[in-house]
Amino acid sequence: MQCDLCILKPHQSHQSQISSSVHYLLVTEIISAADPKMKRFRFDLSLFILLGFCMLFSPAVSSLVISQLDRKIDLSSHIVRSTVSLKVENNGDDSVSEVLLPFTEKQAKSLAFLTASIGEGKGKAKGSFDSVPLKPVNPEGMNPKLTWYSVSLRKELLKGGSITLEVKAVYAQILRPFPEKITQADVQLVSFEESACYLSPYAVNVQLLTVKLPEPKVESYTKLDISKFSGSEIKYGPYENIAPFSSIPITVHYVNNHPFSVARELVREIEISHWGNVQVTESYNLVHAGAEITGEFSRLDYQARPHVRGASAFRNLVAKLPPRAHSIYFRDEIGNISTSNVWSDSTKTLLEIEPRYPMFGGWRSSFTVGYGLPLQDFLFLSEGKRVLDISFGCPMNEVVIENLTVKIVLPEGSNDISASVPFPIEQQSQETKFSHLDMVGRPVVVLEKKNVVPEHNQHFQVSYQFSNLSLLREPIMLVFGFFLFFVACIAYAHADLTISKSSSSYLSKLQWDEVQTAIQQFQNVMNRCLIIHDKLEASLRDLSRTGDLQTCKAARKAADSTLKELSKELKPLLSFLQSSSQATQLLPKVDELVSKEKELQEKLMLKHSTVTDSYEKKSGGREIENRVASIQQKISVLRQEVDDLLEVIDI
Amino acid sequence: MAAPETPPTSSLRYAFGNVLSIFILLLIGVLAFSIRLFSVIKYESVIHEFDPYFNYRVTQYLTKTGVYDFWNWFDDRTWYPLGRVIGGTVYPGLTLTAGSLWKILNSLNIPLSVETVCVFTAPIFSAFASWAAYLLTKEVKGVGAGLTAAALLAMVPSYISRSVAGSYDNEAVAIFALIFTFYLYVKTLNTGSLFYATINAMAYFYMVCSWGGYTFIINLIPMHVLLCIVTGRYSSRLYIAYAPLVVLGTLLASLVPVVGFNAVMTSEHFASFLVFIVIHVVALVYYIKGILTPQMFKVAVTIVVSVGLIICVAVLAVLIALVASSPTKGWSGRSLSLLDPTYASKYIPIIASVSEHQPPTWPSYFMDINVLAFLVPAGIIACFSPLSDASSFAVLYIVTSVYFSGVMVRLMLVLAPAACIISGIALSEAFDVLTRSIKYQFHDKTENPQLSAGDTSNNSKTDEVKMEKSEDSLKERSSRKNKKKAKDTEKASVISRIEQRLLVLPFEVSLIAIFLLVLLGAFYVVHSVWAAAEAYSAPSIVLTSHSHDGLHVFDDFREAYGWLRHNTEVDDKVASWWDYGYQTTAMANRTVIVDNNTWNNTHIATVGTAMSSPEKAAWEIFNSLDVKYVLVVFGGLVGYPSDDINKFLWMVRIGGGVFPHIKEPDYLRDGQYRIDSEATPTMLNCLMYKLSYHRFVETDGKGYDRVRHTEIGKKYFKLTHFEEVFTTHHWMVRIYKLKPPRNRIRGKTKKSKTKASSKRSGAKKNPWR
Secondary structure, eight states, X not given: OOGGGGOOOHHHHOOOHHHHHHHHHHHHHHHHHHOGGGGGHHHHHXXXXXXXXXXXXXXXXXXXXXXXXXXXXXXXXXXXXEEEEEEEEEOSSSOEEEEEEEEOHHHHHHEEEEEEEEEOTTSSOTTOEEEEOEEEEOOTTSOTTSEEEEEEEEEEEOTTOEEEEEEEEEEESOOEESSSEEOTTSOOEEEEEEESSOOOSSEEEEEEEEEEOSSSOEEEEOOOXXXXXXXXXXXXXXXXXXXXXXXXXXXXXXXXXXXXXXXXXXXXXEEEETTTEEEEEEEEEEEEOSSEEOSOOOHHHHHHOTTTTTSSOBOOEEEEXXXXXXXXXXXXXXXXOOOEEEEEOSSOEEEEEXXXXXXXXXXXEEEEEEEEEEGGGTEEEETTEEEEEEEOSOSBTXXXXXXXXXXXXXOTTOEXXXXXXXXXXXXXXXXXXOOTTOSSOEEEEEEEEEEEOGGGOOEEEEEEEOOGGGGGXXXXXXXXXXXXXXXXXXXXXXXXXXXXXXXXXXXXXXXXXXXXXXXXXXXXXXXXXXXXXXXXXXXXXXHHHHOOHHHHHXXXXXXXXXXXXXXXXXHHHHHHHHHOSTTTTTHHHHHHHHHHHHHHHHHHHHHHHHHHHHHHTTOOHHHHHHHHHHHHHHHHHHHHHHHHHHHHHOO | OOTTTOXXXXXXXXXXXXXXXXXXXXXXXXXXXXXXXXXXXXXXXXOOSSHHHHHHHHHHHHHHHOHHHHHTOEEOSSTTTTOEEHHHHSOOHHHHHHHHHHHHHHHTTOOOOHHHHHHHHHHHHHHHHHHHHHHHHHHHHOHHHHHHXXXXXXXXXXXXXXXXXXXXXXXXXXXXXXXXXXHHHHHHHHHOOHHHHHHHHHHHHHHHHHOTTHHHHHHHHHHHHHHHHHTTOOOHHHHHHHHHHHHHHHHHHTTSTTTTTHHHHSGGGHHHHXXXXXXXXXXXXXXXXXXXXXXXXXXXHHHHHHHHHXXXXXXXXXXXXXXXXXXXXXXXXXXXXXXXXTHHHHHOHHHHHSGGGSOOOHHHHHHHHTTHHHHHHHHHHHHTTTOOHHHHHHHHHHHHXXXXXXXXXXXXXXXXXXXXXXXHHHHHHHHHHHHHHHHHHHHHHHHSTTSOOTTHHHHHHHHHHHHHHHHHHHHTTSOHHHHHHHHHHHHHHHHHHHHHHSOOOOHHHHHHHHHHHHHHHHHHHHHHHHIIIIISOOOSSSEEEEETTEEEEEOHHHHHHHHHHXXXXXXXXXXXXGGGHHHIIIIIOOEESOOSSOOOHHHXXXXXHHXXXXXXXXXXXXXXXXXEEEEEEOOTTTTOSSSHHHHHHHHHHHHHHHOTTSOGGGGEETTEEOOSTTSOHHHXXXXXXXXXXXXXXXXXXXXXETTTTEEOSOOOOOOSSEEEEEEOTTSSEEEEEEOOOOSOOSOHHHHHHHHHHHHHHHHHHOTTO
16 A cells, blocks of 8 residues: 555645645545545544644644654554653753643543553663653643643653653554454454554654554555564654654554453442452443454354354453452353353462353343452451452453443441542442341442453452441341241230120120030040940950959949049039030030930940859850840940940030 | 140140141241252252243233233233233233232342242242141141141142242142132131131132132032032031132132133133022022921922922023033133043144143153052042041042043142142051051050060150141140140040040051051152152253263253344344243343244244245245244254254144145155155255254264254255354254345346246235235
8 A cells, every 4th residue: 555655744844724635635545546445544534634734833832852752552452552651851941840641532532541650760770660640631722632641740850851751551442343344254354543653742753663463464554664564563663853743644454353342331249248258240241342243153164163263253251350259150131151160279260251152243242240259358447447449340351341330339337438449430429229138228339430441450449437236237137026026926826806805706605615615524524434434344355364353343443433433523514514505506415425325334334244243153255245245235336326426516 | 645644744745736736837848948949959040941931021020110010011022913911811920929029028128139039939839838738638637637748748749840949830829829729618618717718719819810720629619519518518617618709709800800701701610600509599498498397398399499490491591502602612722621631632733732731641640749649549538537528628629630630731730739638648547547556555565564665665656746646636626725725634535535446456567557658758758859859950941961071051042042132133023933932032032923822823823834834935924024033943963852843743733724735744754754865845845944954964964863863854955035143052043034135136027927926826825915
């Protein structure tokens, strides 16, 4: 591509507006002739031209000069990381306390992370970089389309002094897949646009740009005068003596099969339980933001040659969790996802998760990852307050999060809450969450941030006050609740819930109860009579077996006495039943039963005496049987009737 | 044993017995709940199978929008383009139960998800069901039998199969409602209390809300009432038990939208009204008998009988005419197939195609109720000695449910509680007799000093607890206060009385018999636990297989549904065979053409026709239905047998039932269903074959189908109107997209002709044009 023509140095040429537009047309034609794919770039180019044009009217910023500039842009993943080391010299008279860093509109939109650090002296000790604060500024008279950050120096830069500044910027989603739709068999090509020279309000003496690619495959790149493509690196420069605000647009169109994993939304909920656990729940809304797949997806091709058919797709994500993470789960709204693995050692826990299906370009998925962490690793006491110290970003490697919400759920009863995050965030608010057995709800600190990259994975602190007594609130509540329940049960069991004690139905029920009691006692007596009958019978059997007449008679005597007692017992019951109006239905049966029992008793006695008599007379067994037979028959009939009657009375 | 000598301790023991039985009940509840958790432990807390997914979705809607919106819910995600009025066509009991459970928990600030509540509803209600079984059996035969029945029901495999955690189906709560309604009926019958009668109507209402099986109740109870009347057991208690139930129950039942006027208009309910009339006539007769002299009564009878007969005949004639005028004789299809087991296979292939509507085999009886099958006859005999109103009800229940279970496998579920109750009675009676004879003889032996008590003492002590309970039950009916007064004196006598009346078995025989019974029970427990763990806890959306390198999980269904959920447009329509309709709407949240609620035969037949048509015709049918994706289930790669190719003949049959150009013989070679090289060309060219086997041959070079154990007939073919958009990891679900119609048709002169002809033929085949 003949892009050498379009080296734009508007500050040098001092073109009029017309010539610049001519130039613009020329550029457009050339580009469209060179490669129809590149048509879209013209707008960006025009922007640069416009930009340069505007710069003409901007006043000279300051007396600073960048004597040496070394810029490295790492394109090996879908997150673009640029590291710029600037050697700033003060050639003016006044001492300077801040260095301005401008970003184009496009850069600013996707700028996720920015730090600057200063190395004192002349770069002799490279390791001794101190990070310095950065703040967004809006210097007057500058192009409003640029976004400015200013690095405030700790020590003012005196005249003739120099300083080495290292600026790290991370851009998310600045790469554009091109073509935007690919089939399963295609590799993913992305284009990256930059300027070959560093956009700076200061003049640059020497500068160098290195672009690092993931693999040594490049579809096209802008070839400039001094550019070199070797291995997987493209080098632009060194360029010398470049005026402020110069811009040489370059485009790199290369193969990047790195997973473009972007979480449209991530909600991290960190719930602290003072019983010893920090529960982290992360709900992802993931998308593959690379080139969208079009046409067929063939599982066969994907399974046979996953690296050719489906090169840009990603199968899994690896999360680096803190050590001693436990109870890890990985699920989505329709249940558990079984494709996950965990490795753990003393320094970390590695969780490998596979979404339900391989993520091709444009495919979306959502899932939840949760894990518990030991409380003592993350909660500390300091100055009477409790401080939670836990990482902010997502533990997945190389995931860009468009909207991150971190919710810290503190235990119920916490107060005096404050949060400190080491980098600016969009919003901080508080809400209340009701969970197990809460009365007033748990305070929740909500932190929101856009465009989060792995560099944000730093620890942040939430401090609050919480008394240990509040910990016992819920158990005590439970104990009290159960206690009340049992008390209520006892009270219910002992309470008489009758509405009216004088109502006729209640009185009749009372009477009926009495009758029932009497009947039951009556039955009891009857049953005991029957038991005595049985004993008598048994004694007879014993007699026939052993011939021991004495014991038999003794049994008879005992039986007689008890039967008498029983009949005494029976009398008051019978009289009660006769007097009671409720028992009128039962009375005939009761009477019948009493008479039958009497009869039975008599017969039995008769039998008993007959048998004992015969034994005394020493008559033969056959003879006794004959004599008793008729009585026995009657006895059994009577016994049956008595039993039946007993059952009838049974209420 | 100690009772006669020391009455005070026995009262303590009485209280102890009560506490013990409550404790045992609690344990039974825990057992019933925890035996159903195998599915959660072995798999995960997830909704199972097909219908539960629909119930789950309805519950989600209910909890999201509230109960009024739920009644008016018109679901446009299913039966596209017809839609379905969910509020009016669904039995709301289950969803309302789980929904209110969720609401209560959330108002107590216990943040459980709707899914969790749904998953655990069934186990909770099976604990309730076993308690209800205790109550019912207690009413029939006493506490001992009640506890045994509850323990048996807690782990009966047949019920476990429908109520494992995650099996969120109507039956889960309906069985509880069924048993509880029966309990309240028997309780009313025993007490004659109007209070219980009212509660009974409420319980019946809950049952009507929960399950279509409520017709079983409303037919069984009238049958029992009729039986009581016929056998001369009419009493005011019977009247109180029945009349309020019919009046209140029918009124309440007609409040349920899905039943509505069916509660008075379909034949299923007529029996109850008929018996309602009969019981009033009988009550009147009894009343008149009371106020008239015998001679007058005879005269009155002749008059009333002659007039009554005429009226009855007239009413009957009107009824029969009404019923006969409706096409199904006023019976719904499922009920008809109950009365005539061959009905479904003759007339309704959709009912016949469901495997759970087939008659069961003998092994399935053994599998589902196990040893109870042997205990039931003994229990029936026990119910006859003595026969009370309650025990006659139990006998009637078991007899009818045995019949129904013989018609449909699904109704084994109704048999299971009956079998448990009857077996509980049998076991309890058997233990009663055996322990009593041991105890009796033990008595004898301790009285005779030549025998040492020795090892038997242990035995009889443990048996005593059981004895205690059975005695308890005899007197349970007397009120609480009386019991307190009377219990210390009466017990000893009762024991001896029973001792006398029943045969006493020899000591050794009783010991051996007890041992064998315990062995039988142990076998039952082992079988039930095995069934719960192995046979019935698979959620069927996740499959596992054990291979030499460990457990392998097949999660293809959810993979496909997850893909559909996230990577298609919200309003896209997905066509699949109706089995997967509920799951697609619930898990993928996409509109389906047909689903498991098989109410529209024509619509299902349309999908069946499309699946059995060649590609172009199928494309036209699907396109006219606005379908964007077609989902087929294919098990040929991994050997998953219940895939669409195996169900395909039903698609042909159901499709052919409505669209006669689909003929079953076209798909069969000499009456055999095959997909190998011998298969008919119609078979090899139909859409189902093509979608299932698209590029299948490239997996192993031969196209060997692991389900049918054969190489496929047509190996290399290309799809012209469909394109593969997703296939799951094990190829079990394949999703195809309809290609958009071609813009340009080559050959302008040809075009007009072919267009016209295709239109005509399309009109013939496609019912939607």
